[in-house]
Amino acid sequence: MPEKRATEPDFDLAAWRRRIPVLERAVPMNACSQGPLTDRAGEAMESFMESWRRRSMDWERWLGEVEEARRLFAGLVGAEPGEVALASSVSAAANSVASALDFGGRRRTVAVTEAEFPSVAHVWLARRRDGARVEWIPATEEGIRPRAYERVVDRETLIVSACHAHYETGFTQDLAAVAERVHDAGALLFVDAYQSAGTRPIDVKETGVDFLAAGCQKFLMGTSGIAFLYVAPRLVDRLEPRDTGWFGRRDPFAFDAETLDWAPDASRFEIGTPPVPSAYVARAGMEVIDEVGTEAVRDWTRRLGRRLQEGGRDRGLEPVGPGDPARRNPTVAFRCPEGTEAAEVGQRLRDAGVIAAPRGRVVRLTPHFYSSREDVDRSLDALAGAMAP
Numbered sequence: 049m050p051e052k053r054a055t056e057p058d059f060d061l062a063a064w065r066r067r068i069p070v071l072e073r074a075v076p077m078n079a080c081s082q083g084p085l086t087d088r089a090g091e092a093m094e095s096f097m098e099s100w101r102r103r104s105m106d107w108e109r110w111l112g113e114v115e116e117a118r119r120l121f122a123g124l125v126g127a128e129p130g131e132v133a134l135a136s137s138v139s140a141a142a143n144s145v146a147s148a149l150d151f152g153g154r155r156r157t158v159a160v161t162e163a164e165f166p167s168v169a170h171v172w173l174a175r176r177r178d179g180a181r182v183e184w185i186p187a188t189e190e191g192i193r194p195r196a197y198e199r200v201v202d203r204e205t206l207i208v209s210a211c212h213a214h215y216e217t218g219f220t221q222d223l224a225a226v227a228e229r230v231h232d233a234g235a236l237l238f239v240d241a242y243q244s245a246g247t248r249p250i251d252v253k254e255t256g257v258d259f260l261a262a263g264c265q266k267f268l269m270g271t272s273g274i275a276f277l278y279v280a281p282r283l284v285d286r287l288e289p290r291d292t293g294w295f296g297r298r299d300p301f302a303f304d305a306e307t308l309d310w311a312p313d314a315s316r317f318e319i320g321t322p323p324v325p326s327a328y329v330a331r332a333g334m335e336v337i338d339e340v341g342t343e344a345v346r347d348w349t350r351r352l353g354r355r356l357q358e359g360g361r362d363r364g365l366e367p368v369g370p371g372d373p374a375r376r377n378p379t380v381a382f383r384c385p386e387g388t389e390a391a392e393v394g395q396r397l398r399d400a401g402v403i404a405a406p407r408g409r410v411v412r413l414t415p416h417f418y419s420s421r422e423d424v425d426r427s428l429d430a431l432a433g434a435m436a437p
């Protein structure tokens with residue numbers, strides 16, 4: 049389909065922008081790290097505070113918010129609520145999965161892409177003590193070649209750990225194609241979708257992934273302390289995570305210390321008391337994304353991403369990663385010239401009213417649905433100034 053050329057998105061951009069207070073003072077281009085506060089997330093946090101203040105404890109309402117957050121996440125990735133477990137972070141979700149696997153058999157290789165966020169890779173490396181053998185699937189700034197999977201994934205591979213979108217360069221992977229390759233070798237696929245959730249439609253059923261984790265702090269317009277893990281229902285009965293706790297039980301309120309049973313659904317991957325304040329905010333953030341619509345977010349951020357790449361080149365900047373907007377998430381990373389520190393550039397941008405996300409050798413500019421073309425131009429001008437010798 050030809051790319052839309054319209055200059056405005058399919059939703060009321062000005063109305064949404066009025067609901068994000070930081071836009072009055074600055075240009076937030078850091079959704080790959082932390083999405084800005086919306087009025088709705090602020091009200092949700094306030095409503096938790098009010099409930100706590102007035103009622104001291106209101107578990108029925110609080111757990112209701114948790115369930116609503118679970119339901120919204122499930123909807124965003126094409127899953128049923130019972131196929132989604134709550135976690136406190138993506139790292140914790142990955143640990144829960146790792147703790148459910150047996151690395152003592154013939155299949156004990158964990159094939160980890162070089163594009164994984166370090167924390168996720170660390171989870172797998174730590175399992176070497178349980179017998180896991182970690183092998184690396186090579187990645188470049190442009191992405192991961194299909195052949196790279198074929199070379200590494202074989203009949204000794206237990207699980208493959210692959211990100212949907214790379215946290216630094218923004219390249220994305222075709223999850224259905226990766227899942228097919230991984231399953232052909234009889235292995236499982238764990239996907240870290242933290243950098244893609246909320247930026248495009250995701251369908252765990254259509255893509256056939258086995259596990260998919262994401263948190264709410266970035267494009268889902270929430271805050272830290274909560275993440276979600278989709279577990280393919282066909283696997284649930286076979287897996288008993290050793291990292292466990294009372295919320296992984298069939299009935300957490302049975303209070304039977306001597307019985308280790310397992311919830312019949314994905315909640316068996318849960319551990320302790322759910323993060324109630326974060327669930328309030330997560331619910332609010334995902335409602336916003338739901339209302340805007342992930343297809344609309346994808347279409348608008350693709351256009352802004354193209355403007356970032358082209359406008360960056362016009363200003364003598366060096367964008368990193370694939371040029372094709374269909375092969376990337378909203379993030380456009382720009383390489384810092386020799387001798388220039390990304391953190392220093394980030395500070396200069398802040399001084400100029402642009403909130404960017406420096407990381408390693410690059411400075412990331414990440415638009416989201418609320419970003420305007422003027423935001424893009426202003427941040428590029430500021431970046432060109434900040435990177436000038």
Ligand SMILES: Cc1ncc(COP(=O)(O)O)c(C=O)c1O
Binds near residue numbers: 080241
């Ligand atoms: C792709 C990706 N995965 C995982 C993480 C870490 O998530 P958490 O802190 O929830 O474990 C990040 C954080 O930036 C990330 O970008």
